[in-house]
Amino acid sequence: MTDTDISALLGADGPFARELPNFAPRAAQQAMARAVEHAIAERETLIAEAGTGTGKTYAYLVPALLSGERVIVSTGTKALQDQLYFRDLPKVRSVLGARLKTALLKGRANYLCLYRLDQTVREGATFDRVQASQLAAIRAWSARTRQGDRMELAEVPEESPMWPRVTSTPENCIGVECPFFDDCHVVKARREAQEADLVVVNHHLLFADLALKQEGFGEILPGAQAFILDEAHQVPELAGQFFSQSISARQLTELAQDALGECNGITGAIGLVLEPVESLREAVRKLRLAMDALPERGPFHQLEQSSAVSESLHDVRELLAALTDVLASQAERSRGFANAHERAALYSERLDRIVEQADEQDVRWYELFPRGFALHATPLDLAAPMRALRERAQAAWIHTSATLSVAGQFGHFARQLGLDDPVTLSLESPFDYARQALCYLPPGLPDPAARDYTERVVDAVLPVLHASNGRAFLLFTSHRALRRAAELLEGRVPWPLFVQGTAPRHRLLEDFRASGHGVLLGAASFWEGVDVAGEALSVVVIDKLPFAAPDDPVLQARLEALEQSGINPFMGWQVPNAVIALKQGVGRLIRDVHDRGVLVLCDPRLSSKGYGRLFMASLPPMPRTKELGEVQAFFAETATT
Numbered sequence: 001m002t003d004t005d006i007s008a009l010l011g012a013d014g015p016f017a018r019e020l021p022n023f024a025p026r027a028a029q030q031a032m033a034r035a036v037e038h039a040i041a042e043r044e045t046l047i048a049e050a051g052t053g054t055g056k057t058y059a060y061l062v063p064a065l066l067s068g069e070r071v072i073v074s075t076g077t078k079a080l081q082d083q084l085y086f087r088d089l090p091k092v093r094s095v096l097g098a099r100l101k102t103a104l105l106k107g108r109a110n111y112l113c114l115y116r117l118d119q120t121v122r123e124g125a126t127f128d129r130v131q132a133s134q135l136a137a138i139r140a141w142s143a144r145t146r147q148g149d150r151m152e153l154a155e156v157p158e159e160s161p162m163w164p165r166v167t168s169t170p171e172n173c174i175g176v177e178c179p180f181f182d183d184c185h186v187v188k189a190r191r192e193a194q195e196a197d198l199v200v201v202n203h204h205l206l207f208a209d210l211a212l213k214q215e216g217f218g219e220i221l222p223g224a225q226a227f228i229l230d231e232a233h234q235v236p237e238l239a240g241q242f243f244s245q246s247i248s249a250r251q252l253t254e255l256a257q258d259a260l261g262e263c264n265g266i267t268g269a270i271g272l273v274l275e276p277v278e279s280l281r282e283a284v285r286k287l288r289l290a291m292d293a294l295p296e297r298g299p300f301h302q303l304e305q306s307s308a309v310s311e312s313l314h315d316v317r318e319l320l321a322a323l324t325d326v327l328a329s330q331a332e333r334s335r336g337f338a339n340a341h342e343r344a345a346l347y348s349e350r351l352d353r354i355v356e357q358a359d360e361q362d363v364r365w366y367e368l369f370p371r372g373f374a375l376h377a378t379p380l381d382l383a384a385p386m387r388a389l390r391e392r393a394q395a396a397w398i399h400t401s402a403t404l405s406v407a408g409q410f411g412h413f414a415r416q417l418g419l420d421d422p423v424t425l426s427l428e429s430p431f432d433y434a435r436q437a438l439c440y441l442p443p444g445l446p447d448p449a450a451r452d453y454t455e456r457v458v459d460a461v462l463p464v465l466h467a468s469n470g471r472a473f474l475l476f477t478s479h480r481a482l483r484r485a486a487e488l489l490e491g492r493v494p495w496p497l498f499v500q501g502t503a504p505r506h507r508l509l510e511d512f513r514a515s516g517h518g519v520l521l522g523a524a525s526f527w528e529g530v531d532v533a534g535e536a537l538s539v540v541v542i543d544k545l546p547f548a549a550p551d552d553p554v555l556q557a558r559l560e561a562l563e564q565s566g567i568n569p570f571m572g573w574q575v576p577n578a579v580i581a582l583k584q585g586v587g588r589l590i591r592d593v594h595d596r597g598v599l600v601l602c603d604p605r606l607s608s609k610g611y612g613r614l615f616m617a618s619l620p621p622m623p624r625t626k627e628l629g630e631v632q633a634f635f636a637e638t639a640t641t
Contacts, residue, residue, distance in 0.1 A: 006033045009062060015095050016058070024593075028427040029055040035425050036398055037063035040071070040226045045390070045397045045422040047232075047413065049404040051429025051620070052587050056400055057088045060228050064198060065098045069225035071198045074206040076231030077529055078106060079506075082151060084230075085200045103196035104149075105189055105221070107205045112138070112148040113168040114180035120165045127162075134162045148185030157504060171251075171343055172258060177335045194222045203234060207242035210389055225395050231529070232399035233580050236416040240378055240554070243385045245362075247351050249284050249372035252320065255343050256281050259327060262336040269330055269337075276323040283319050287312035288373055291366070299553040300354075300364035300375075313355065320348045353377065365553035378554050380561055383418030402429075403583035407617040412576035429620060431590050437622040438634045439599045440464065441606060448544045448603055454481045457543050457602045458488045463628055464539060464600055467635045470495030470517035472539035475527055475585050477546050482523050485543075495519050500526060512536065528584040533591040538635070540589040541600040545615065546581040547574055575611050579618045586619055598631055 007030040008014050016023045032048055039046040040063060050056035064071040075081045085104040093102070117138065127135060134156045141153045150156075150163060168186070178184065193199045199221060206227075209220040229235055256277045263269040290308040303309045327341035354364060354377045362377040379385060390397055399422075404413045410424045442460035446453060465472055470493070476482040479501070486499045498508045498520040505525060512518045513536050520526070527546070548555050559569035567573075589597045599622070606612040616624075625631070 006030070006037050006063060006066075009033075009096075010058065019095050020091060024055075026053075026055055026430050028430060029059045032056060032059035032400075032425065032427055033062050035423070036060045036228070037067070039398050039423065040064065040067045040069055040396045043225070043394065043396045045419055046399065046425065047404055047410050047419065047422045048398065048400040048425040048427065049410070050400055050402060050427045051431075052402050052590065053429045053431050053593070054402075054427050056230070056402075057084065058092060060230070060398065060400065061089060061092045062096065064226065064228060065092060065096055065100065067226065070196075070222060071226045071228060072201060072206070072221055072224040073198065073228045073230065074201050074203050076203055076234045078110065078151070078202055080231065080529065081106065081200055081202045089198075089200065100197040101192075101195060102198045102200070103189070103192040104200050105193040105205065106149065106202065107208065108170065108173070108186050109163075109167045110150050111168075111185040111189060112142055112145065112150070112166055113173075113186075114142065114183060115174070115178050116168055116172075117142055117166040118180070120162075131160075131162055134160055135166075138162060138166055145185075147189070159504065171254065171339070174335050174339065190220055193220070196222070199224075203229070203231075203238045207238055211242040224393075226398065227393070227395055228398045229400070231401050233401040233403050233413070233584070235399065236382060236413070239382050239386060239417070243382060244376050244378040245350050245354055246374055246376045247347055247354060248374040249288055249369075251343075251347060252284050252316070253281060253372075255340060255347065256323070258336070259323070259340045259344075262330075262334060262340060266330070266333055266337075269333070272326055272330065276319065276326050280316070280319045280323050283312065283315045287316050288368075288371070291368055291373055294366075294368065295551070297365065297367040297551065297553060299556070300366060303366055317348070317351055317355065320344065320351060324348050351375070363554045363557040380557060382416060387418040387420075402587055403580050405618070406576045406579045407614050412573075413580075429590075431593060431595075431620070433590065433620040433622040436590055436593075436596050437599060437620070438597075438631065439601060439619070439622050439624040440628075440631050441601055441624060441626050442628075443626045445602055445604045448605070454484045454543070455488060457541075458485055460602060461541050461600060462492070464541070464598065464631055465493060465495070465519060467632045468539045468598065469635075470515075470519050471535060471537055472519050472541060473526065473530075473532075473537060473588055474519065474521045474541045475543070475588075476521065476523050477544045479523050481543055482521050486521050489519065489521075493519060497521065526588075527581065528587070530588055531591055532588070533595060537588070537591075537595075538597045539600065540586065540597065541602065542582065542585050543602050545578050545603045545605060546585065547578045571611065575614060579615055582615055583618055590620075596634075598634060 010016055010025060010030050010033055012025045017025055028050065032050055032054065035046060035048060036059060038044065048056070050059065060073070064073065073084065075084055081104065089102060120135065121139065137153065137155055145152055150158070156162060181187065201221065206221070259273055260277050263273055287309070290306065290312045291303070294302060294306070303313065324341065324344040327337060327344050330337040331341040332338070354375050357377065361380055363380055364377045366373060366375050404410060405426060406412055408426060410422070414422055445456055445460060450456070461474065474485060476485065482500060486497060489497055496515050496518045498512045498518050500508065500522045508520065509530065509532070512520045513532055516536055559573060562569040562572055586599055589599050606615055
């Protein structure tokens with residue numbers, strides 16, 4: 001196809017305008033579709049920032065479906081994955097009359113495991129009333145589902161403790177020896193993905209698979225000629241997780257549990273396995289206890305400074321090695337023992353690498369949980385592994401999001417992923433921010449480090465909420481500030497409050513939309529991927545600039561390395577990351593051509609610090625004010641239009 005053909009398809013006289021109600025032709029969408037088409041054909045690396053309302057999903061799906069190539073589309077979350085596969089993709093296929101195979105593939109934990117369900121039912125464990133009814137619902141659903149995707153069964157909440165009992169992990173899956181293998185939902189989903197022309201995945205699954213391929217395991221995803229990464233601003237952090245080496249207390253205790261469970265029915269096994277399993281469990285418990293005095297997360301050398309932790313860690317390594325040897329002697333007696341031995345050997349090698357390998361390329365660190373811990377070695381620089389991965393794939397790599405640039409420049413994002421000479425494209429939102437939005441910078445707020453900062457923010461925001469009659473998102477950079485603000489607002493406002501943590505995210509959003517005048521208080525996960533169009537949301541308040549927590553050991557090491565290489569770590573890393581995060585939060589406000597709203601940015605550093613200009617230059621072009629009267633006038637005008 002030529003550039004003109006792609007533009008015409010999405011143009012005023014094209015099939016999308018004719019066949020889809022409410023389809024609005026957009027020049028930016030057509031420009032992006034041309035760029036994506038060219039990138040796929042030429043195997044290019046493309047960075048395309050497409051402002052809210054550009055219609056980027058159609059802009060990449062149309063050329064992807066017409067390319068004749070095998071394409072993998074990866075999204076930031078499972079919710080977006082479902083929306084893309086069940087809503088957007090069928091519409092585009094229908095309009096184009098595209099006769100190709102498409103598939104949806106999620107991580108293993110999203111699919112019902114018939115073997116684990118059967119085991120859970122047979123165990124006859126005593127569940128409380130709620131869990132028993134959830135198990136009954138899962139059993140009834142298992143008889144009628146074709147895909148086995150948890151998403152189909154809305155009546156059992158995502159956080160239910162029943163799901164881990166009826167889904168599998170790579171560790172506890174028994175593979176081809178499973179009596180239910182022929183009906184396995186994971187196997188079917190993977191088979192469909194391998195035969196499809198276009199596969200929709202999420203970033204977690206994509207990077208898990210690419211990292212596994214790097215370690216020489218079988219690939220889940222088919223080799224593709226093009227990878228399209230939507231919500232690509234999430235990629236640097238996620239890629240870091242998958243190129244890390246990690247080992248956790250939970251993995252070790254589950255290994256011990258499974259090794260013990262495998263002894264049932266195997267003569268003499270319990271006599272050999274029980275003692276090393278009990279010893280390892282006790283050593284893991286002791287190590288966690290020894291770590292109690294440490295901060296929640298920190299660099300590895302903090303562990304090494306404590307003799308109690310060092311001794312306990314040494315014991316865990318010794319006992320894990322001993323258990324590995326015992327399991328090796330039983331490995332040929334059952335598939336389960338063979339599996340447990342493989343895991344033990346892998347964990348032992350990984351633990352040795354993390355403890356011994358003081359590699360300058362890696363940051364070694366730990367984190368603590370209420371009853372467990374994890375040890376990690378994370379690459380300091382992702383550019384090299386990402387570059388190697390792309391070179392192996394020999395495919396087009398298309399990165400798109402509404403937030404990839406800092407003041408119009410893509411250097412920070414490109415540098416993080418080792419994109420050496422990418423094609424870049426910046427497409428502004430078609431929304432009329434000058435008319436639809438107003439940015440209010442409340443005067444007189446103290447430095448964000450002030451003890452009473454949250455109190456002062458709430459005082460500054462209350463008159464705005466009265467002007468808008470509720471209908472607001474209050475976004476916070478910490479859960480502590482969020483909880484304090486919720487306490488301060490309780491009883492002082494006539495509108496319903498929806499506070500993150502009091503109910504699952506999707507329910508809070510549904511209730512907020514339905515209330516019409518609610519005030520929703522959220523932290524990290526509410527800053528992105530939340531779409532509330534229309535009057536239910538007319539104010540977005542952001543309490544502080546979203547700088548990453550300074551106690552993050554990976555961030556600390558990264559900043560030190562940048563400083564040593566002559567780069568100012570604050571301006572070269574912290575500010576660009578915070579700009580991209582702020583843009584995500586701001587993007588919640590205007591979701592539609594008819595929306596009107598006020599953005600309240602409380603952080604006084606936007607005006608008092610030089611770097612504040614960089615943040616302001618990265619936001620959509622909307623009028624700014626420090627006058628509360630102008631905010632009140634904006635809403636008075638909305639009420640009369």
